[in-house]
Amino acid sequence: MSLNAVVHLNFRGQARGALEFYQSVFGGQTTVTTYGDFGMPAEAPDAAKVVFGQVVADNGFRVLAYDVPGDEIPVAEGEPTTRRENGTTITDEPFFLSVSGETVEEATGLWERLADGATVIEKFGPSPWAAGFGMLADRFGVTWIVDVAAGSAPA
Structure with a gap:
């Protein structure tokens, strides 16, 4: 049996931008599906947000991401906690x-x-x-x- 652990990142409105950025860094193909693609009415506030997204590259890189529904929370300003x-x-x-x-x-x-x-x-x-x-x-x-x-x- 073979297992693959893949990180799944949760964003608040930044998933598409993050996936596009990671694709520019690591290469590969980006897949993005929105809540609207799954039937949410186009006028709903979250319709354009990412319900499923991933970047998969031939070099082995893979990351998943989505937008948690609800209000967008901007990336924290200031120093990282690490x-x-x-x-x-x-x-x-x-x-x-x-x-x-x-x-x-x-x-x-x-x-x-x-x-x-x-x-x-x-x-x-x-x-x-x-x-x-x-x-x-x-x-x-x-x-x-x-x-x-x-x-x-x-x-």
């Missing part, structure tokens, strides 16, 4: 998304694209455990870890 202090990650968040490149160059490219509009928590660079590691909160408030795959630690 920070690095003395080499330790301090957070109240229940999860991070982690993506690993096979090479420093691949991971650097992902980092640079994800960092557009993001708050950098720890700048991408060499670390004791990987040839490249960084942490950021993207423009949608999702915290990402970008690193180079295991076994690539600096000598």
Whole structure:
């Protein structure tokens, strides 16, 4: 039996923008279905919101997202709730998304694209455990870890 765990992100009106952004970072195909597509009347306030969305890329990246019905809540302003202090990650968040490149160059490219509009928590660079590691909160408030795959630690 084979299992695949895929993150499903919940937004308040930003799902389409987030999916389009993640597709621009990771490539692949985006699928978006709205509440209206499932029969909600076009004049209903949530009709244009995403009830099901995903990005699937040939490189193995996959993410699901939807808009929770109801009032939109803007992305929080200010500092993310995650920070690095003395080499330790301090957070109240229940999860991070982690993506690993096979090479420093691949991971650097992902980092640079994800960092557009993001708050950098720890700048991408060499670390004791990987040839490249960084942490950021993207423009949608999702915290990402970008690193180079295991076994690539600096000598």
